[in-house]
Amino acid sequence: xxxxxxxxxxxxxxxxxxxxxxxxxxxxxxxxxxxxxxxxxxxxxxxxxxxxxxxxxxxxxxxxxxxxxxxxxxxxxxxxxxxxxxxxxxxxxxxxxxxxxxxxxxxxxxxxxxxxxxxxxxxxxxxxxxxxxxxxxxxxxxxxxxxxxxxxxxxxxxxxxxxxxxxxxxxxxxxxxxxxxxxxxxxxxxxxxxxxxxxxxxx
Amino acid sequence: xxxxxxxxxxxxxxxxxxxxxxxxxxxxxxxxxxxxxxxxxxxxxxxxxxxxxxxxxxxxxxxxxxxxxxxxxxxxxxxxxxxxxxxxxxxxxxxxxxxxxxxxxxxxxxxxxxxxxxxxxxxxxxxxxxxxxxxxxxxxxxxxxxxxxxxxxxxxxxxxxxxxxxxxxxxxxxxxxxxxxxxxxxxxxxxxxxxxxxxxxxx
Numbered sequence: 568x569x570x571x572x573x574x575x576x577x578x579x580x581x582x583x584x585x586x587x588x589x590x591x592x593x594x595x596x597x598x599x600x601x602x603x604x605x606x607x608x609x610x611x612x613x614x615x616x617x618x619x620x621x622x623x624x625x626x627x628x629x630x631x632x633x634x635x636x637x638x639x640x641x642x643x644x645x646x647x648x649x650x651x652x653x654x655x656x657x658x659x660x661x662x663x664x665x666x667x668x669x670x671x672x673x674x675x676x677x678x679x680x681x682x683x684x685x686x687x688x689x690x691x692x693x694x695x696x697x698x699x700x701x702x703x704x705x706x707x708x709x710x711x712x713x714x715x716x717x718x719x720x721x722x723x724x725x726x727x728x729x730x731x732x733x734x735x736x737x738x739x740x741x742x743x744x745x746x747x748x749x750x751x752x753x754x755x756x757x758x759x760x761x762x763x764x765x766x767x768x769x770x
Numbered sequence: 771x772x773x774x775x776x777x778x779x780x781x782x783x784x785x786x787x788x789x790x791x792x793x794x795x796x797x798x799x800x801x802x803x804x805x806x807x808x809x810x811x812x813x814x815x816x817x818x819x820x821x822x823x824x825x826x827x828x829x830x831x832x833x834x835x836x837x838x839x840x841x842x843x844x845x846x847x848x849x850x851x852x853x854x855x856x857x858x859x860x861x862x863x864x865x866x867x868x869x870x871x872x873x874x875x876x877x878x879x880x881x882x883x884x885x886x887x888x889x890x891x892x893x894x895x896x897x898x899x900x901x902x903x904x905x906x907x908x909x910x911x912x913x914x915x916x917x918x919x920x921x922x923x924x925x926x927x928x929x930x931x932x933x934x935x936x937x938x939x940x941x942x943x944x945x946x947x948x949x950x951x952x953x954x955x956x957x958x959x960x961x962x963x964x965x966x967x968x969x970x971x972x973x
Contacts, residue, residue, distance in 0.1 A: 572843075572844055572865075572866065572869060574836050575826070576819070576822040576823060576826035577823075577836050579818070580820065580822075583816040583818075586812060586815065587801050587804060587805075588801070588804050589801075596863065596866070597791065598791070600861075602790075603823060603827060603836075607824060609789060610820050610823055610824075612782075612785075612786045613783075613787070613789075613820060614817060616779070616782040616783035616785075616786045617805070617813050617817040617820070619782065619783075620780075620783065620805065621813075623777065624779040632775075633777050633780050633806075634777060635777050640777075641775055659803060660799065660800070663773070666775060667772045
């Protein structure tokens, strides 16, 4: 690329955008150039938001969701969430997806990823100790694993099954044909899950 | 979206990313969350680069390319570029694309867009007066319009043809089938250009 023709102030911005996941060289350039020509408020908005990351954002000490430093997150702080059940997810995005679907009304626990030795993610890198502590302290009777349908998640699910007391029921959300999915265009592994998890219909 | 569950520090960052062109709500969230979990140096790099935009970046007073404030751009400052010819482009990205292809070795003039009344871009919004001045001052004998193959660019080309002195030869780069393009998958307007601009082969 000919970014060497650009003054440092703009080539550094292109480089910073390029370092973000899923942003290629051309997109990085488009974003940076856009900010130069846009009203200054637009780049200042991004600048201000970045300034606040270090000082105004933390992970909830209970569940791992985003919170203000030293505070519980809105979900843990709310007294309108059902207790006794815990929905365990890999990432914070997953909480948002589930909240958007409106399919769960209890509290969450965000592991911070899945166990993945190949990617150097080991059990001690995840929020597992605090999960054990919560299960006891909050008298959890049911844990729902809302995990991606990927092999690291499968492994993590097995690991959690060993870790959690036998008295706690552990569910994992179903894998199968997605809504609107057609068999003809469904991959073999999904089909295999769908057959394995088949259920009898009442008649 | 359930971004209302997020603390202001992160939802503002999601909003700032969403305001960028081509960045949807999910991508904005992915970028913002990535910066939270990435080493702090990554968000600081972006933060620093944004800080410098206001104070360390300007448009070259001669050609409109990026430069440091009060300085000519590297292309105008270079004494290795051919003189007498001027390549006129719409946007700064176009200069980079042409430099990457290595197909032109003279100086550029960046209009800053194309005339587009529908989008409220009028001749006085573009670097047209300075183009006229340069053509005279730099004794330009040939202008090459390296424009996109879109109708606003066609109109701008016609406008420039009227504006520039008759003594200056004005070329526009060819429109036609792109390299590797197959007729079967080429749209009708491109095919029409390719037929209109057909040239006789020597034999």
